Amino acid sequence: MSSVPSLLLIEDDDAIRTALELSLTRQGHRVATAATGEDGLKLLREQRPDLIVLDVMLPGIDGFEVCRRIRRTDQLPIILLTARSDDIDVVVGLESGADDYVVKPVQGRVLDARIRAVLRRGEREANDAASFGSLVIDRAAMTVTKNGEDLQLTPTELRLLLELSRRPGQALSRQQLLRLVWEHDYLGDSRLVDACVQRLRAKVEDVPSSPTLIRTVRGVGYRLDTPS
Amino acid sequence: MTKAQDERRGWTAARRALMAGLRLTSLRLRLVVVFALVALTAAVLASGIAYWLNREAVLTRAQDAALGDFQQEMQNRAGALPTNPTQAELQHTAGLMAGTGQHFSVLLIAQDEDGNTVVGNSDLDRFTLADVPRPLREAVDRRQPSGEHNSAPYHLYWQRTEEGGTPYLIGGARVIGGGPTGYMLKSLEPEAKDLDSLAWSLGIATALALIGAALLAQAAATTVLKPVHRLGTAARRLGEGKLDTRLRVSGTDELAELSRTFNRTAEALEKRVADMSARDEASRRFVADMSHELRTPLTAITAVTEVLEEELDAETGSVDPMIEPAVRLVVSETRRLNDLVENLMEVTRFDAGTARLVRDDVDIADQITACIDARAWLDAVELDAERGIMARIDPRRLDVILANLIGNALKHGGSPVRVSVHPDTRDGGKDMIIEVQDHGPGIPEDVLPHVFDRFYKASASRPRSEGSGLGLSIALENAHIHGGEITAANSPEGGAVFTLRLPRDSEPAPEDPETGAPADTDDTDRPDATGEAPGEGEEK
The missing domain is CATH 1.10.287 (Helix Hairpins)
Known part of the structure; x- marks a missing residue:
């Protein structure tokens, strides 16, 4: 990862695009911009940014669809920029694979903090490997294999799995996970955790609808179990 | 709603039903x-x-x-008797007379040759002279003056009597030209x-x-x-x-006419209400659309004003001192505009009924501490809350409620503001109560009913820069969506008290999240494709 993170901002409104570019550049990011989803996907292939800030309301293909298309091939972090904090938007956005979301009118500082938090998730930590059944987590290489096959996890999914695997058998509340993985303040949206757990289960569990590794602890949160 | 209210309502309903009956x-x-x-x-x-x-x-x-x-x-027969018959003759004649078809008893009275009264009786047990009423006897014996209309000196008289519950007819006559007086007794029993x-x-x-x-x-x-x-x-x-209630009309009587009138009234009412709600809906949508449209330019402005603000704070002298107050004004007013639009959006979501709860299990004391801490109110607020009071609520909405209540108390009441949390003991600990008390002058009585009204300002002279005027209203809506309530009152020791009552588990389904869920425990998570969070039912 380069020392100056490069971002791709996909936003159709000129004023917002210009203002956010200005603000993010001042925060020390390298920012490329696109006005439509199609342009954004093209720029993504050409420039390989570290992170994407994606507006939901786009002409042509909308933000959710862009998000889904990116996720088919790429695991890079995506932050949604939604004009509506209406719940259906947030839920759909998280299901289509976004790592985090920010509601307009967004403050540059908040967006910057979210970007930095997401980027930190990809950072390596010196540690050994741990295995849970057929799942092997290599903390040094930051890779996860299942039955010897490499799993494609986004940095957020990987961080969530790491935080859970660090305390095997111990339930972590959604608020705890929000602080550990997303670095949100006390008002984190617990649906971020739920959506991410959902995606992670789809990748690591044998049968995602009846999980044996990442289990729900009702009234508390989630815990990682070693299957017996 | 409390149990007592329920009971009272039940009583009233029962009484009304009885009265109707x-x-x-x-x-x-x-x-x-x-x-x-x-x-x-x-x-x-x-x-x-x-x-x-x-x-x-x-x-x-x-x-x-x-x-x-x-x-x-x-x-x-009696007329055939001699003028002075003997007892035996009378008796015989009486018997003969009684023997006719009419079945009456006969009593004959005459004078024999010696001048003695002789009595002939057909039925001695039943009919004697004593049975004949005196007026009848007198009438029979009375000699009538003969005149134009009256040819006979004696007449036939009769009278009805009753003896021992049996009605009788008694008649009496005298044979004209001297002869026995006869009486008859006939039973009218048949x-x-x-x-x-x-x-x-x-x-x-x-x-x-x-x-x-x-x-x-x-x-x-x-x-x-x-x-x-x-x-x-x-x-x-x-x-x-x-409002779509209609009556089936049959016939042409007054009741049918009444039913028709009822139907017409209901129709007019329905149309009226539909019109009004359509207009209401339109104006709500307008506010929603407007606040939504305001966001786009505001996003751009907000991002840029932050850049301006950083320029000011950098103290590099790059901003002209003449311009600096203008920039500061733009920055602070942009922030206010942001808050206002944010609150308007929130209000329109409540009005449209699209507000949803995102529940999580949180420690109330931690939430309050974090809320106070995040706004740098730690010095001005006394918190009386034990950790460990867990509740399943929407933390963001609780934060909105607390920030508005505490912020309002600080603004109007002044510090120290006292915040206390305790489970409601009256209702088996299902609810919890959070009280926010300030030490200000309290709320005037005439303002008290309006504190939760939108854009209601306690006094016209108050500077308009104090908040959006939506804060307490939004706090109340947020409490309602949890199934809770906020009440405002004045404390006897002075100062205003806002009491927030929230259910500790605002989940509509009465299932115990720890033990009660039969099919949805640890190992059997719902299939995750529904779009709902795993292991949670958050939508109503």
């Missing part, structure tokens, strides 16, 4: 009574007249027949029996008429009361807000 039966009762009275009057009148006419006819006939026979016998049975029949007929009238009244009452009852039910449904 009484009212209905009383109309029914009145109809029955009126019908019965009419029937009774008619029946009694008809029976009375019939009885009276019958009685007269029967008695007159029996009487005429008996008296006619008696007169005949008197002429034929006629009385006939009349009695007639009376019985009439009585039974009257009773039957009464019963018939009552049944008719019931039927009439039902035909009247059924539409009235239907009308009442329909009116109640209309009152409950079911």
Whole structure:
């Protein structure tokens, strides 16, 4: 990862695009911009940014669809920029694979903090490997294999799995996970955790609808179990 | 709603139902009574007249027949007697007279040759001279003055008497031209029996008429009361807000007309309400769209003003000192505009009913501490809350409520603001109570009912820069969506107290998240494709 993170901002409104570019550049990011989803996907292939800030309301293909298309091939972090904090938007956005979301009118500082938090998730930590059944987590290489096959996890999914695997058998509340993985303040949206757990289960569990590794602890949160 | 309120409401409903029942039966009762009275009057009148006419006819006939026979016998037999008959002759004649078809007893009185009174009696046990009333005897013995209209000196007289419950006819006559005086006694018992049975029949007929009238009244009452009852039910449904309630109209009577009027009224009302709600909906959508549209430019402005702000704070002197106040004003007003739009969006979400809860299990004391801490109010707020009071609520909405209540208390009441949390002991600990008390002058009584109104300012002179005017209203809506409540009051020690009551588990389904869920425990998470969070039912 380069020392100056490069971002791709996909936003159709000129004023917002210009203002956010200005603000993010001042925060020390390298920012490329696109006005439509199609342009954004093209720029993504050409420039390989570290992170994407994606507006939901786009002409042509909308933000959710862009998000889904990116996720088919790429695991890079995506932050949604939604004009509506209406719940259906947030839920759909998280299901289509976004790592985090920010509601307009967004403050540059908040967006910057979210970007930095997401980027930190990809950072390596010196540690050994741990295995849970057929799942092997290599903390040094930051890779996860299942039955010897490499799993494609986004940095957020990987961080969530790491935080859970660090305390095997111990339930972590959604608020705890929000602080550990997303670095949100006390008002984190617990649906971020739920959506991410959902995606992670789809990748690591044998049968995602009846999980044996990442289990729900009702009234508390989630815990990682070693299957017996 | 509390149990006591429930009980009271139940009571009122029961009493109302009872009153309605009484009212209905009383109309029914009145109809029955009126019908019965009419029937009774008619029946009694008809029976009375019939009885009276019958009685007269029967008695007159029996009487005429008996008296006619008696007169005949008197002429034929008693007239044939010598002027001074012997006792034996009298007795014999009396027996002969009584032997005719009419079955009466005969008493003959005459004077024998010695001047003694002799009595002939057909039936000594039943009929003696003592049985003949004195006025009758006198009338019979009285000699009538003969005149133009009166050819005979003596007349036949009769009288009805009663002895031992049996009616009798007693008649008396004198043989003209000197002869015995004769009396007859005829029992009218057969006629009385006939009349009695007639009376019985009439009585039974009257009773039957009464019963018939009552049944008719019931039927009439039902035909009247059924539409009235239907009308009442329909009116109640209309009152409950079911504006599409209509009555089936049949017939052309007054009740049908009433039903038609009801239908027309309901239709007009429905149309009116539809118009109004459409207009209301349109204006709500306008506010929603407008605040939504404001966001786009505001996002751009906000991002840029932050850059400007950083320029100011950098103290590099890059901003012209003449311009600096202008920039600061733009920055602070942009922030206010942001808050206002944010609050407007929130309000429109509540109005449109699209606000949703994102529940999580949180420690209330931690939440309050974090809320106070995030806004740098730690020095101004005394917190009285033990950790460990867990609740399943939407943390973001709780934060909105707390920030508005505490912020309001700090603004109007002044520090220190005291925040206390305790489980509500009255309701088995299902609810918790958070009290926010300030030490200000309190809220004037006339303002108290309006503190949660939108854009309500306590005094017109208050500077308008204090908040958006939506804060407390939004706090209240946020409490409501949890199934909670906020009340405002003045503390006896001075200062205003806002009391927030929230259910500790605002989940609508009454399932225990720890143990109660049968199919949705640890190992059997719902299939994750529904879009709902795993292991949670957050949507209502």
